[in-house]
Amino acid sequence: MEILCVFCFALVFGVSLDTMDQSRKRKFSPVWDHFDLITENKVKCRICSQELSYINRSTSTMLRHYRARHEKEEQVNSPVINTGASRKQAIDEAIVNMIIKDCQPLSLVEDEGFKELLQLLEPSYVLPSRKPIKTMINQKYEEKKEQVKKELLR
Numbered sequence: 001m002e003i004l005c006v007f008c009f010a011l012v013f014g015v016s017l018d019t020m021d022q023s024r025k026r027k028f029s030p031v032w033d034h035f036d037l038i039t040e041n042k043v044k045c046r047i048c049s050q051e052l053s054y055i056n057r058s059t060s061t062m063l064r065h066y067r068a069r070h071e072k073e074e075q076v077n078s079p080v081i082n083t084g085a086s087r088k089q090a091i092d093e094a095i096v097n098m099i100i101k102d103c104q105p106l107s108l109v110e111d112e113g114f115k116e117l118l119q120l121l122e123p124s125y126v127l128p129s130r131k132p133i134k135t136m137i138n139q140k141y142e143e144k145k146e147q148v149k150k151e152l153l154r
């Protein structure tokens with residue numbers, strides 16, 4: 001399947017880029033690791049199941065809840081939050097986002113300069129090859145498509 005960049009996608013489906021951008025921000029705000037959206041204006045904490053209101057797409061209530069209730073616990077239980085697998089995942093995701101957002105070719109992951117930059121920033125990180133990156137982009141595309149469909153049907 002041909003991959004559309006989000007901007008072409010927005011054009012084709014007539015979705016405002018503003019909406020796309022907000023949903024992208026929403027999606028990648030780290031606080032979403034701890035909350036699920038249960039209705040349009042309600043979220044549920046994954047750690048303690050408490051429901052919070054979600055207004056104007058603002059994550060501040062969630063952040064406050066998380067910081068007040070869970071941040072300390074998590075630091076005690078897992079002092080290595082941003083290392084290892086989750087760190088790799090975060091970088092993978094950032095690269096996928098970069099490819100989508102900046103309309104970069106998949107061959108980006110084979111570019112010497114890009115590799116050197118990553119090596120400098122994160123010596124332990126190993127870049128995925130084209131194939132897994134392509135799979136991740138396809139997944140994002142499908143997610144985005146579903147999301148846009150829902151918004152259009154609303």
Ligand SMILES: [Zn+2]
Nearest residue numbers: 045047048069
């Ligand atoms: Zn909670």
